[in-house]
Amino acid sequence: MSEWKEVKLKTLCQGIYDGPHATPKRLDEGPIFLGISSLNRGSIDLSKSDHLSEQDFKKWTKRVTPQENDLVFSYETRLGEAALIPAGLRCCLGRRMALMRPDTSKVNPQFLLYTYLSPGFQATIQSRTVHGSTVNRIPLTELPDYPILVPSLETQSQIAATLSNLDRKIENLRKQNETLEQIAKTLFKHWFVDFEFPNADGKPYKSSGGEMVPSELGDIPAGWRVGRLGDVVKVNAESICKNYCHKEIEYVDIASVGVGVLEGTTSYSLKNAPSRARRLVKHGDVIWSGVRPNRKSYLFITHPPENLIVSTGFITLTPNFIPSSYLYSWVTTDSFVEYLTFNASGSAYPAVNAEHFEIAEVLLPDQLNLNRFHRLVNPMREKIYQNSRHIQTLTQTRDTLLPQLMSGKLRITS
CATH class of the missing domain: 3.90.220.20 (DNA methylase specificity domains)
Structure with missing residues (x-):
């Protein structure tokens, strides 16, 4: 613990910036507009992010353009949420969003993120939150003076590597589950929406001339x-x-x-x-x-x-x-x-x-195709369950290590 020291947050950053206090017209494509919903479990969820036009992008990045390893966070409503900007993401800050740009000669960006998410710093945020009549907020004028514990850059990198390794395993398992869910959905659609389940000859039913009959849901295979x-x-x-x-x-x-x-x-x-x-x-x-x-x-x-x-x-x-x-x-x-x-x-x-x-x-559908579908999909559901159990174990391990590592109570030996 002797190598750890308490410093002010501003000494570790090149700057802390907030975005425009307005919302542009949201589009289905274009540069990413980072809103509060974009932050999810310490990472950026692009599926919950909007887009904006090139013209608006220029306006919304006049003050600051987010770049790789900037730490973005919400300073109103969902306080305590944060994530790092990944490489290659072309984006701007939305309302109630801000970023801090780490000085990498003094702080490892991943270490800074884990510190921000740690119980100790979260408690600091809560104790200094301004409680408004409609929303709670982090006072950005005071945030630069928030205290933060830091060890040497070498120790920071070791801690960040340990925690990020766990996070990568968790994310990989989540992606596996998403893939399995998508496979199950695709198979369901192919068989029970497009009606291209295998016929007796193993060929797609509908496109091979399978008999269709009218129903309340439209034409469906005969016998269904x-x-x-x-x-x-x-x-x-x-x-x-x-x-x-x-x-x-x-x-x-x-x-x-x-x-x-x-x-x-x-x-x-x-x-x-x-x-x-x-x-x-x-x-x-x-x-x-x-x-x-x-x-x-x-x-x-x-x-x-x-x-x-x-x-x-x-x-x-x-x-x-x-x-x-x-x-x-x-x-x-x-x-x-x-x-x-x-x-x-x-x-x-x-x-x-x-x-x-x-x-x-x-x-x-007929029982034969129901059973065939279940035999294919049920193992996927079991794999999703096993992955979810593993995610839970890894998450508990990370959450146990996080406060110990970020307070210096637990040290990583080479």
Whole structure:
């Protein structure tokens, strides 16, 4: 710890800059417009970033043009979020966004990012936050004087390498899962939207002249039918009852579920659990948030612990007569999301209920193709589950190491 010293943040930076206090016209292509939603778990998520015109790009970069290894952060609303600008990204700062340009002769940019994300610096941000009537903010005039602990550049690089190695493994596993999800979606579309599943001769059904018949969903292969989801799925099948045997539970609330991803669970004693902790789930179930369905908060349940409980804000779907892989694929299509969004009611918190799921139309292929699809996709779901478990372990390791390394309590030996 003797080599560590406390300095002011401004001594490590060439400058700290904020972006224009305005929003340009957003486009589908062009230079990247970095907004608060662009920041995700210490990295930049381009899928949640907008674009702007070349003309506006010139205006929005008059003050500063982000460059590789600049640390971008939000100074209003989502305080504490930050990321480094990757090489080759042509972008500008959006509203409520700022950047600090590291002086690489004094600080390793990755080390600076991990310091920013560490519990110690996050506590500094919270203690110095200005609480406004509408939003909280980091006072940019005071930020340069925030204290920060730094060791030698060599130690900084060792710490950054250790933590970034874990982050790379986590990111690689996430990308594997995204690829597997995309493969499953592509296969589902090919078979059950384009109707090009293999026929008896192994050729694409529809383009090989397979018989099509009219239905409520348009022409479908002969022998298939359209039904209601409630006919093949149990909706909200089980809830906690008086003889529930677990005194401790793992709880899933709506905020912890993203687009097919569980961010984490919260442990509670049953008697102290939230009142909404009531729904029981089992392997192969699908849960869907009834609130704001346009946000796509849904999840495939894989090998849950016996004491896993989900919020009553979720609609739980338990497959009866169709494979779980087909159910998940059907209720996560864009058309199904549009159906839920269209039927959601309420101005502040538009929501759907169990009945909307029960009466929803569902295409019911013949059992042979359902089983064939499940045999192909189910191993992908299992691999996604194993990867997710590995991600959880690596994340816990990183989060345990982070405060120890960034405070100098744990040293890295060569």
